[in-house]
Amino acid sequence: MEWEIIARDLTFSTPSKIVLLVIDGLGGLPLKDKTELEAAHTPHLDDLAQKSVCGLTDPVLMGITPGSGPAHLSLFGYDPLKYTLGRGILEALGLGLEVEKNDLVARGNFATLKNNLIVDRRAGRIPSKENENLCRKINSFIGKRKNPQITLYPGKEHRFVVKFKAEGLSDSLSDADPQKENMPRLPARPLSPESEKTAQIVNTFLDEVTYFLKDSPKANTILLRGFSKLPSLPTMKELYKLKAASIAHYPMYKGLARLVGMDLIKTGPQLNHLFDSLEECFQNYDFFFVHVKKTDSAGEDGDFASKKASIEEVDTFIPRLLALKPDVLVVTSDHSTPSLLKSHSWHPNPFLLHSKTAQSDKVTRFSEKECSLGYLGRFQAIYAMPLMLAHALKMKKFGA
């Protein structure tokens, strides 16, 4: 993406402050005749939309439904088709793991082996509690060793994340998972010469764990897939000269923010805590990523009323946000999550940008339909970052 190439040269540091409020999964589809956002009573967002420049964004490309990773990278100005994040890393971030430069992570399943065939790839979806016990036992069995240090982190039901900590590990490995049932166990294959040693380490570990679990009734082996290391992304400091702070509840979004070099601000569990934290740290940074999760969760649950209520709750905090007088305020979402589809979708995101340097357009309500009439038109979300930096007067002219 051309933007990244010129970002480093054009940006410079100023005291002006940018707030990016991401209302996760905000965009929706109509139930009867209104979307969640249209049905919600949002006097503050509507007033703000009238005083802002609006548009609609596509997170990746038109028609493409993004996961949280690519959707946020795009909002942070990183080309999501260039910086792809391994499944292992995203799962690790989602569990709140600290992943460091040398670490290799992968997603894992407990599975059932019988007569040398994988007969259940999910070990009968064992209860999360049993998963926790098994991970603890394996960690103390394997944990005696120091190099590599290997740790399992339990997720839900049969799922976990494994982390290998050592120098020189490579993520160029095939999945140690036959993908289908009634197939034998599959070792990880090295996909390049430099990953041969890593494959040996992983496969020895798989054999040891399988031996250790041999008397367990269901969860008597493990499968690993999505081997990945920490991707090397330039930081927002390097690209944009920004001192950036992240204020989010969920591990996945904190993890994504850390990947681009943001500081993680401690915050409490409620929505108002996000805004408390923002107020507290407002003097110390010049870019703030504030992440609201509830809207997306309600959309994923197919709960139109709850998503509408969550939007209305966010609306009540807009005056507090404006009272901070950020030089640029953007309110948008990372992707749409229509309650109707109970999942992320490809529909574009409503987007508003409020700044002294922005001309307001004809948009009178903050909604999908109204934003489509905005001055910014429909654009790729990766341009949110150059727009924010421009309106904050943090970019010089390109060329003479």
Next chain:
Amino acid sequence: MEWEIIARDLTFSTPSKIVLLVIDGLGGLPLKDKTELEAAHTPHLDDLAQKSVCGLTDPVLMGITPGSGPAHLSLFGYDPLKYTLGRGILEALGLGLEVEKNDLVARGNFATLKNNLIVDRRAGRIPSKENENLCRKINSFIGKRKNPQITLYPGKEHRFVVKFKAEGLSDSLSDADPQKENMPRLPARPLSPESEKTAQIVNTFLDEVTYFLKDSPKANTILLRGFSKLPSLPTMKELYKLKAASIAHYPMYKGLARLVGMDLIKTGPQLNHLFDSLEECFQNYDFFFVHVKKTDSAGEDGDFASKKASIEEVDTFIPRLLALKPDVLVVTSDHSTPSLLKSHSWHPNPFLLHSKTAQSDKVTRFSEKECSLGYLGRFQAIYAMPLMLAHALKMKKFGA
């Protein structure tokens, strides 16, 4: 284009059905104050536009007037700047020729040679009937041979297509055409070492035909240009897992559809036959390309009234189309053909997409002007395909 890279990974097969109705050359320019589409009485398309999401597409890039080849490839989701089709191939497809993997084709002219100079590159635009006779004679003169098998296919006036059938032919040849008059005949030059043998075959053929025609008064030699072989495009099955059918009257569009792996459905010569055929094969496929040619032909003729009437005729079939209840219906054009310009143009195409998963916008009529206010904005036509697949729920999420 990034889209192709991710298409293979994201798409999957489902029973949902997509209909792409291409009204060729639909977009126009105003005569007095209305375009052909605005002047037409189109109650069904207007009603559909109100219930659909609309926009305007640029077939290749803004300002670029596309031929039928690139315009359709774009609608099929293929980057028209990556997959360029040789003129020879397009001419052959336009004549309805079967072109196979090893075949080499080129466009040809009958021309007049005098004192070893080409004095008329079009042989006085001989009548098509004479062209047919000459081609037949040359085919029986040359046709005795088997390797290569060489066949001429007459077009209009002085134009024909020639097909060389043999193993190992290359299309890396310069035109055997001086382009200007009062120049000597020009042999085809090999543009790479592997095309030397092909150049010899072509040039021997040119000499033989010129000798054979020596007593013909006007058409006493031939010129060849645009040597091309069948381009190797991934099929829609490979890229999108679609079982695609093409319902079109004209050879060019059938040929383009075959290039991307669509099945060609037999149909009758009238507009209603297209919809008869669609109904008949609707259970057997999940993607349908329906091509209406009359609008473009009327535009090329500069016949505003006839183009308007053709649009009105298409409108009457919309209820039959909707009665099939496709999961996604797109109505658009491949390029504009304003009667005012009597040719293809660079103006954008009206585009509507109707689906349960699409939110309708504020567009109340299907017209160039109204579509510009649509929710989809103005976008490159290559995104029609990801949008159709997304709305048909045939794509999974990109990244986690």
